[in-house]
Amino acid sequence: MFRNIFRSHVASMAAGASAAAFVGSSYFSRHNIDNDNARCEKKADDASTVVGLLQGLTESMKRVEVTLGTANLSSDSSKSQRHGIDVVLGAQWGDEGKGKLVDMLSQEYDVCARVAGGSNAGHTIVVDGVKYKFHLLPSGILNPTAVGLIGNGVVVHLPSFLKELDGLAENGIQHKGRVFISDRAHLVFDFHQDVDGTLEYRLGRHKIGTTKKGIGPAYASKISRNGLRVGDLREWDYFEQRFRALAEHHIRSYQGLEIDIEGQLEYYKSIAPRVLSMTCDTIELTNKKYKEGKKILVEGANATMLDIDFGTYPFVTSSNPSVGSVLTGLGVSPKKLRGIYGTVKSYCTRVGEGPFPTELDTDEGVGHHLANVGAEFGTTTGRPRRCGWLDLPQLKYSATINGFTSLNLTKIDVLTGLDTISLGVAYKHKGQYLATMPASLAELKDVEVEYEIMPGWKEDISQCREFDDLPENCKNYIHRIEEIVGVPIRWIGVGPNRLDVIDRGEEFETE
Numbered sequence: 324m325f326r327n328i329f330r331s332h333v334a335s336m337a338a339g340a341s342a343a344a345f346v347g348s349s350y351f352s353r354h355n356i357d358n359d360n361a362r363c364e365k366k367a368d369d370a371s372t373v374v375g376l377l378q379g380l381t382e383s384m385k386r387v388e389v390t391l392g393t394a395n396l397s398s399d400s401s402k403s404q405r406h407g408i409d410v411v412l413g414a415q416w417g418d419e420g421k422g423k424l425v426d427m428l429s430q431e432y433d434v435c436a437r438v439a440g441g442s443n444a445g446h447t448i449v450v451d452g453v454k455y456k457f458h459l460l461p462s463g464i465l466n467p468t469a470v471g472l473i474g475n476g477v478v479v480h481l482p483s484f485l486k487e488l489d490g491l492a493e494n495g496i497q498h499k500g501r502v503f504i505s506d507r508a509h510l511v512f513d514f515h516q517d518v519d520g521t522l523e524y525r526l527g528r529h530k531i532g533t534t535k536k537g538i539g540p541a542y543a544s545k546i547s548r549n550g551l552r553v554g555d556l557r558e559w560d561y562f563e564q565r566f567r568a569l570a571e572h573h574i575r576s577y578q579g580l581e582i583d584i585e586g587q588l589e590y591y592k593s594i595a596p597r598v599l600s601m602t603c604d605t606i607e608l609t610n611k612k613y614k615e616g617k618k619i620l621v622e623g624a625n626a627t628m629l630d631i632d633f634g635t636y637p638f639v640t641s642s643n644p645s646v647g648s649v650l651t652g653l654g655v656s657p658k659k660l661r662g663i664y665g666t667v668k669s670y671c672t673r674v675g676e677g678p679f680p681t682e683l684d685t686d687e688g689v690g691h692h693l694a695n696v697g698a699e700f701g702t703t704t705g706r707p708r709r710c711g712w713l714d715l716p717q718l719k720y721s722a723t724i725n726g727f728t729s730l731n732l733t734k735i736d737v738l739t740g741l742d743t744i745s746l747g748v749a750y751k752h753k754g755q756y757l758a759t760m761p762a763s764l765a766e767l768k769d770v771e772v773e774y775e776i777m778p779g780w781k782e783d784i785s786q787c788r789e790f791d792d793l794p795e796n797c798k799n800y801i802h803r804i805e806e807i808v809g810v811p812i813r814w815i816g817v818g819p820n821r822l823d824v825i826d827r828g829e830e831f832e833t834e
Contacts, residue, residue, distance in 0.1 A: 407661025413626025435463025476652020
């Protein structure tokens with residue numbers, strides 16, 4: 324059980340009592356409150372009221388229970404029978420290995436869905452020596468009995484979508500009747516991609532690091548209310564009128580932009596029957612499948628630190644790749660969510676620009692080891708990824724936003740061979756500890772990361788299939804992550820192949 328994870332860090336139950344007393348006293352001290360003069364006032368969430376104090380103490384006690392391993396974080400065997408939608412999300416800056424977990428889980432699901440982003444996502448799955456690269460389609464479509472959904476929150480570049488489908492067919496993956504696109508999903512046109520590249524070029528050294536797939540400009544059209552949706556292809560006259568207006572708007576807005584309006588209209592008219600054969604109201608379909616008791620898995624794209632609201636803005640994507648996008652991008656109630664699985668590498672990587680507190684030099688030393696042993700090149704762009712130590716303040720921030728029920732820790736085998744491993748455990752700015760990720764990029768860029776140095780391991784772990792098979796130092800590294808973040812790690816990736824995973828079971832999930 325997860326409650327036993329931290330027992331090696333606890334000398335006795337007396338330590339728990341002492342810790343509880345410390346939390347209580349530190350809580351009062353932190354809020355400058357006199358225990359004898361605590362008041363009961365109208366605002367129950369005010370830390371200076373009795374009710375507020377009790378709420379704060381309750382939360383602090385919960386954190387102590389997690390740290391000491393006495394919290395009831397696991398559920399009984401009925402959890403596996405509980406109906407709901409499960410979600411796999413990226414917990415860092417993307418490229419964490421979400422696709423591998425989705426591929427493994429999807430064999431047991433009836434529906435696999437994408438809910439946000441577009442072809443800027445990239446998941447690579449290797450099956451029987453064949454490499455599949457997914458950008459728009461949920462990789463769960465490799466399950467021959469699963470239905471693949473592209474929800475209303477996704478922006479779709481239809482040429483890329485059809486090319487991806489054709490690639491699957493060439494490799495013997497039959498998808499007819501198993502792939503559905505939301506009629507509410509917005510379209511990415513070629514000129515959106517041209518504009519994306521132009522805007523990035525104009526930024527010069529201040530560039531965002533976009534994939535130039537047209538995602539941002541397409542979402543801009545959506546928000547400006549002059550975009551087109553997949554379902555508009557049903558009414559050709561309406562589609563044509565809207566397309567002409569949108570294209571002319573972009574030509575006026577971007578000097579030198581050329582759009583073959585007639586050629587584009589001819590292309591979209593030619594593919595309309597094929598696209599419309601897969602188009603439906605995915606909101607109705609998803610909720611119908613849910614009512615029928617079907618198992619639904621959402622495959623997140625990108626990651627929390629690239630979220631337009633929660634990420635390192637403006638060095639972010641143009642959508643919400645955090646848990647909220649499941650609701651808005653699929654059209655389901657939050658009551659229907661069950662497992663929320665955060666995928667995190669055993670170290671950190673990032674593609675593109677923006678602050679990266681734990682970054683290492685990839686030309687030498689540990690940074691070079693991580694980049695080369697981890698084969699850190701982007702699936703979508705092929706760009707080399709920036710590499711660094713695991714950043715736990717960032718991971719705690721991601722867990723707060725998404726409410727992860729468990730973590731999927733990937734590529735821990737890449738750390739094999741290192742003499743010591745540094746674990747980023749806290750941020751300091753101008754000598755003061757920070758409670759969370761700062762919104763200010765200037766502040767984040769200047770943070771000092773406080774590290775814990777842990778001993779590494781030399782043993783080959785690629786054949787390990789049980790947690791106890793791992794070297795002691797590797798297990799200690801995993802325990803320390805759980806201890807600080809307060810979320811159990813259920814899956815542990817020990818190698819590049821799809822079966823190189825340790826699954827510790829549902830008892831390593833929280834409610």
